[in-house]
Amino acid sequence: MPLKSLAREISDLSDYQVYGRVSGVLGMLVELSGLDRLLVIGSRCILIAKDERRVPCEVIGFRQGHALLLPFGSLDGIGLGCKAILASSEPSIHPSEAWLGRVVNALGEPIDGKGPLPMGPDPYKVRSSPPPAHGRQRVGGKIDLGVRAINTFLSCCQGQRMGIFAGSGVGKSVLLSMLARYTSLDVNVIGLIGERGREVQEWLEDDLGPEGLARSVVVVATSDEPPLMRRQAAYMTMALSEYFRDNGRDVLCLMDSVTRFAMSMREIGLSAGEPPASKGYTPSVFAELPQLLERAGPGVKSKGSITGLFTVLVEGDDHNEPIADAVRGILDGHIILDRAIAERNRFPAINLLRSVSRTMPGCNSDAENELVTRGRQLLSTYDNMAELIRIGAYTEGSDPVIDEAIAHNGALEAFLTQGKYEESNLEAGYEQLAAAVGLPWGQGGDPAVEFNPETDLSGQMPGTEPQNIDGTGIKT
Numbered sequence: 001m002p003l004k005s006l007a008r009e010i011s012d013l014s015d016y017q018v019y020g021r022v023s024g025v026l027g028m029l030v031e032l033s034g035l036d037r038l039l040v041i042g043s044r045c046i047l048i049a050k051d052e053r054r055v056p057c058e059v060i061g062f063r064q065g066h067a068l069l070l071p072f073g074s075l076d077g078i079g080l081g082c083k084a085i086l087a088s089s090e091p092s093i094h095p096s097e098a099w100l101g102r103v104v105n106a107l108g109e110p111i112d113g114k115g116p117l118p119m120g121p122d123p124y125k126v127r128s129s130p131p132p133a134h135g136r137q138r139v140g141g142k143i144d145l146g147v148r149a150i151n152t153f154l155s156c157c158q159g160q161r162m163g164i165f166a167g168s169g170v171g172k173s174v175l176l177s178m179l180a181r182y183t184s185l186d187v188n189v190i191g192l193i194g195e196r197g198r199e200v201q202e203w204l205e206d207d208l209g210p211e212g213l214a215r216s217v218v219v220v221a222t223s224d225e226p227p228l229m230r231r232q233a234a235y236m237t238m239a240l241s242e243y244f245r246d247n248g249r250d251v252l253c254l255m256d257s258v259t260r261f262a263m264s265m266r267e268i269g270l271s272a273g274e275p276p277a278s279k280g281y282t283p284s285v286f287a288e289l290p291q292l293l294e295r296a297g298p299g300v301k302s303k304g305s306i307t308g309l310f311t312v313l314v315e316g317d318d319h320n321e322p323i324a325d326a327v328r329g330i331l332d333g334h335i336i337l338d339r340a341i342a343e344r345n346r347f348p349a350i351n352l353l354r355s356v357s358r359t360m361p362g363c364n365s366d367a368e369n370e371l372v373t374r375g376r377q378l379l380s381t382y383d384n385m386a387e388l389i390r391i392g393a394y395t396e397g398s399d400p401v402i403d404e405a406i407a408h409n410g411a412l413e414a415f416l417t418q419g420k421y422e423e424s425n426l427e428a429g430y431e432q433l434a435a436a437v438g439l440p441w442g443q444g445g446d447p448a449v450e451f452n453p454e455t456d457l458s459g460q461m462p463g464t465e466p467q468n469i470d471g472t473g474i475k476t
């Protein structure tokens, strides 16, 4: 095996080495001359610093006959005349199953101190194009994400892509960790992009925890890393997801956050001299977003799928900012976390009335749809009247519909509340929702089966197939 990987590395090397020289440095931008005709956008070069340190760089543009490069590391020791070697242009990785449980950086190098990463047999391009639309399979069956508000009101299908939109401190990170720990999908690939370093460590240890990490690969690029690293971390997250998908796994790809990816693209675009368009974001950002997000989804031929959940930061809780708008248009649904809900201490703070999953109600049985519709009606009636009810302007008995919404509100709020370490599954979710909205539910004649999170972690209880799969509706 070592011989094989050696042979592979040798074959990756080019037959000859060409180099250019640094002819200018401006901020993070390096100007290169001498490699003129050999470079294209995206080409990789290695700069040799005065102290022999090697700094990988990428070509992001050309100006007045010179190539413009941004570094993947610090530019300390780089000056005029430093040598720049042309490197292989197509960065690729050789992932393997042994990457599960590991934390890597944007270049696919381990950063968890657990030793080297075993290489897999096949190369995966870090930056690749999404599969062609016509060749794709359709989204698969409903999946269990382990969070009951999402499982019931915002059902997700295998290969679906959803956005989680929220301001800061509204509970994105905790929600992602719950999804990673409690989903019934095989593998998580988690990209943490642009977070503070301290937060990352805390999230890995406290929120994700060892059991969550064991079936995940985590890609990290913190806020202090150069923009190329943050951008690459997003590509790396997708490349790893593609690897597991091609291996027949159903992958849950979590990315926190797409906004920070867009910000890194903005920094790169502005450095290359692109004109800023909306909110300083350059046109290339909006061209790149679908390229990235479309890589998730059902595969072309492979059995596996990539279900993607991408967080979007909405600064100042402005849900119409350009990145949120662009992402909303690309994805198959959005989950909106609401600061007002978090403030009243209901977590996960999902505003169900403003969130949608575009595969619903198509993936539900009639009875499930009936439950969800009733739940939504009760919530929306209460929401419309909430102010009046709170100030005591509503007199009980004036409207039976409102009375009913008030009567069920406590139970629905309790249903939607889920502690960080509280597990749920699809079937238990529907049962609890039925109880909360006062509709009957359960297997023909049997009392509803009690769900015990201690003993049933699989998400599917034997003998509790949805009784309405044949469309006969709810048994009473």
Ligand SMILES: Nc1ncnc2c1ncn2[C@@H]1O[C@H](COP(=O)(O)OP(=O)(O)O)[C@@H](O)[C@H]1O
Pocket (backbone or CB within 6 Å): 166, 167, 168, 169, 170, 171, 172, 173, 174, 175, 347, 348, 418, 419, 420
């Ligand atoms: N499910 C939950 N149960 C209890 N508290 C929660 C829950 N989710 C979030 N919180 C609270 O909200 C705070 C902020 O959450 P966090 O996920 O770090 O926000 P964000 O990533 O959006 O900035 C947490 O420190 C925690 O106190």
Ligand SMILES: [Mg+2]
Pocket (backbone or CB within 6 Å): 169, 172, 173
């Ligand atoms: Mg966070």
